[in-house]
Amino acid sequence: MHVLEGQIVRLDLSNGKSVYEDFKQYYKMFLGGRGVNQYILLNENPIGNSCFDPSNLLVIGAGLLCGTDAPGASRISIDSRNPFTEGIGSANAGGDFGYAMKKSGLTNIVVKGRAEELSYIVIDDGCARIVKSPELRFKTVSETNKLIKESEGEDFEVLCIGPAGENIVYSACVIVSGSRSASRCGQGAIFGSKNLKAIAVRGTKTIDVVDRDGFDKAKESCIEALYEDEFNRRRMKYGVYCYMEPWGVESPYHNFSGEVPPEALKEKLMPDEFYKFKVGNKTCKGCPIGCWAIHEVIDKEGDLTVEAIQGNTIHNFGAKLGISEPKKVLKAHYLCNEYGLDEDVTSNVIAWAIDCYQKGLINNKITDGQKLVWGDGDLINNIIEQIAYRKGEFGDLLSEGCLRASKKIGRGSEALCVNVNGNDLFE
Known part of the structure; x- marks a missing residue:
C-alpha cells in the first residue's frame, strides 16, 4: 500500500452501517x-445542531506519514465541535494508534449517530x-x-474515554495508547x-514510499539531527x-494572579525531583527520542504507574494550583x-x-463542605474525581468549565474565570 x-x-452508530x-x-x-x-x-456537519446531537460528526485522522518509520510520524487528530464554544474543536495525540490505523488501510474515520447502548468500534485491517x-x-x-x-x-x-466522557464532562478528553x-x-x-467508549485498531499492511533510498537517507539525517540537539x-x-x-517569570500561578511563584515552590518541582520517581521510557512508533516517561509512586491506595507527564502538568498542578x-x-x-480528563481545563x-473561595465569592455550602486552599494535593485530587463523576453539586458545577460555573454563581466570579470564548485557558 502506497503512503498516499x-x-x-x-x-453510523445509530444503524450500525x-x-x-x-x-x-x-x-x-x-x-x-x-x-x-x-x-x-466544514462541508458536511449540520449547522445549528448541538455538538451533542447524534447528527454531529466526529472525525479521526492519521498524519500522512503514519505507518512509515519517519521520525515522529505517529500522531492523530480528533476533530468535531467544541462543547465549550460550539465552534471548531480539535485535539491531537501521539502514541501508536495512528501507526496501526494507517497500516490497517485507513486514513480517516468518520463517526455519526448515537449507539443505543455503550459500544466500541473495532477496525481489523480496515474492516470495521x-x-x-x-x-x-x-x-x-x-x-x-x-x-x-x-x-x-x-x-x-x-x-478510549474514561468516566468523564461518559458523564459528558466538558473537559473530557480521549486517551490514546493508554496514556497519550x-x-x-x-x-x-x-x-x-x-455512547462510544473506544476504538480499537489493528493493521498489518506495509506502507510503501516512492523513493525508499531517498526516504531512508532523509530519515537518518533527521534522526542524527535529533540526537545532536541538547534539548x-x-x-x-x-x-x-x-x-x-x-x-x-510568567506562569499561571494561583489562577493567573500575576504574582511570581515563590522560588521555594520552583525548587521543589525541578525535573530532577521528578527524575527520582522515573523508572523507564516508552516511545511512539518511529520516534527515536523516547520522551514518554514512566514514573512510579507509592500511594496510600497502592503503587501507581504514571505515564507521559508533560510540561503542562507542572504548570497546571504546580504553579496554577x-x-x-x-x-x-x-x-x-x-x-x-x-x-x-484534560488536565489543562480541569486545573483551570x-x-x-x-x-472564588479565597475571595469569599463561594462558601462551604457550594463546595459540599470542602475548605478550598491552594496547594492541598489531596483536596485537589479529590475534586478531580468529583468532576469526572459529576459527584455532588460541586462536582457537577465544575464539570462544564469555569465560564458556565461562574454564570451560575454570579457575584463577580466571572472576572476570575480565565477563558477564550468559554474554553478555559492553559497559558
Missing part, C-alpha cells in the same frame, strides 16, 4: 490528518464493526484498555454523547518535562489520565473555584 493511498470509513471512500480525492487539497478532518466537518459493551460502563482508561485487549487481542491499539492525551476542546464528551538529549533522560526550570509535592502532582496527572476550573 488508503480509505476513509464512515460509520459503514461505508468506505477513497482517500485520493482529499490528499491533493490536504495532506491528511486535521486538514481532511476539518474539510469534512461495532461491538456493544455495557460491561465497560464507567471503567477507567486502564480498565478499558485491558478488557478490550483481552477480548480482541493484545496487538490492537486502543483510544488528546486534550482540549472536549472531544471525550463528544465520544460520550455518542532532545534532556528529553531522552527526563521525558517531556525536561526544562532547565519549571517556569520563567500550588501543589509542591512531586508525588501529588504525579497523582493528579494519573487521575486525569485514568478518568479521561479548580483554580477558579479556589480563587
